[in-house]
Amino acid sequence: MNEISTRDIKAAVIRSEGSKFTLEDLKLGAPGPREVVVKVVAVGMCHTDLIIRDQYYPTPLPVVLGHEGSGVVEAVGDAVKAVAPGDHVVMSFMSCGTCGPCEGGHPYHCADFFALNFGGSRKDGSTAVTEDGSSQIHDHFFGQSSFSSYAIAHERNLVKVDKEAPLELLGPLGCGIQTGAGAVLNSLGVGAGQSFASFGAGAVGLSSVMAARVAGATTIIAVDVQPSRLELAKECGATHVVNSKEVDPVEKIQEITGGGADFTLESSGRPEVLRQAVDALGIMGTCGVVGAPKLGVEANFDVNGLMVPGKRIMGIVEGGSVPQIFIPRLVELQRQGRFPFEKLVKFYDFDQINQAVEDSESGKTIKPILRMPS
Structure with missing residues (x-):
């Protein structure tokens, strides 16, 4: 009272x-x-x-x-x-x-x-x-x-x-940590042995990298333009890092994965990066969208490039999390040194x-x- x-x-x-x-x-x-x-x-x-x-x-x-x-x-x-x-x-x-x-x-x-x-x-x-x-x-x-x-x-x-x-x-x-981790563990459902690429290595992106490692993904790619963030991504569990200022990230991810990633996550809020995240998917891959631009911002994609290979684009809010369930799980993973x-x-x-x-x-x-x- x-x-x-x-x-x-x-x-x-x-x-x-x-x-x-x-x-x-x-x-x-x-x-x-x-x-x-x-x-x-x-x-x-x-x-x-x-x-x-x-x-x-x-x-x-x-x-x-x-x-x-x-x-x-x-x-x-x-x-x-x-x-x-x-x-x-x-x-x-x-x-x-x-x-x-x-x-x-x-x-x-x-x-x-x-x-x-x-x-x-x-x-x-x-x-x-x-x-x-x-x-x-x-x-x-x-x-x-x-x-x-x-x-x-x-x-x-x-x-x-x-x-x-x-x-x-x-x-x-x-919010931020829950969003990145939940996008991987709750919304996208990244599984053991699969491939995942995070477009953006800020707090949300790096949380998604750590979560992909928890999920058992075996190819975990971080894409960013800042070398220091890419180095940190390696510490967080990334198996590969891509500096998109230096190479085409779509081509590089297709090369690393042998055709495209099973899952990608876009956290920058930039439409041109979202297009890259969709294009970097493999057949029947899913791109999660968590980056927030100004209201009214639109993005584009190749319709046939989406339809024929059966790609999906998924809007994700707060990592698809029920906080009272998910946050205690993250606390325990952190306590164990796994997150x-x-x-x-x-x-x-x-x-x-x-x-x-x-x-x-x-x-x-x-x-x-x-x-x-x-």
Whole structure:
């Protein structure tokens, strides 16, 4: 049961398109009946935070972003059953729980996914964050807005994790790491002895490489333009790496695989790269699409080149994951040393958020994680 109606928080705010984050003293209201107040321990920075900063999607401003939070439950609403104060949690994406896809076990394709994750408020238009107790700041980004010392999340997008797990490391499992790993293990269903190529070796792409190794794929190819990322891909399980600045990646993948990959994954959000990922498939191969461009961006493919060999293109959201099932599995794989996503991470203090942005965009850091002051 919540005992505090309003609390002071420190949050990072985006006030205009393309602007830097500003750390501001704000107010956080009480949780709703099925909502939870989480004291944020750490939060990953994802490409999706930055495309909202740049208004690829029309999330209203000013807004508190952040959607890879981990922390400790501080207070709960009257109807919350999934967690209790003191529980360690990872915050993931939000879904309604009542539409056809949600009831069918596919919350990542929720009919209200866009409104609940990118709308800048609860579904009813209300927010929990205010500037002075009255001036509204948009929040509930991915149902959490965790670039903040405290966040309000719904019990549906919380994942309880073992208190022995490294909580400050786990936030990125809520989106980016889950997306890459789940694309391979859940959506594409890469199997033992098969071939897989990741077009992009950022956090999502490298997570997919690690997952392909877990799945038993025997040919695992990472494609990127940055040599340092390709070297890291080898550490993460890639059997081959391709610098697409130096060679044609389609020809190289066809050469490596003897005709084309069983599966490819496109995480850059660039239409021309998606075309390469489709063209690099073998007969009856499947290309997964996780890269997010601006709304309205279109891609092309050779119709006969798709139809005759029976290729498939699959849209994938959040790795086709049910977070409460999949994230604990990734935690255990990491504990066993079989999914070493800590190789992708660099920690920053919360007040270094704009440095983390710069390092992420330059490619210097694969996955920044912001530590909150204790």
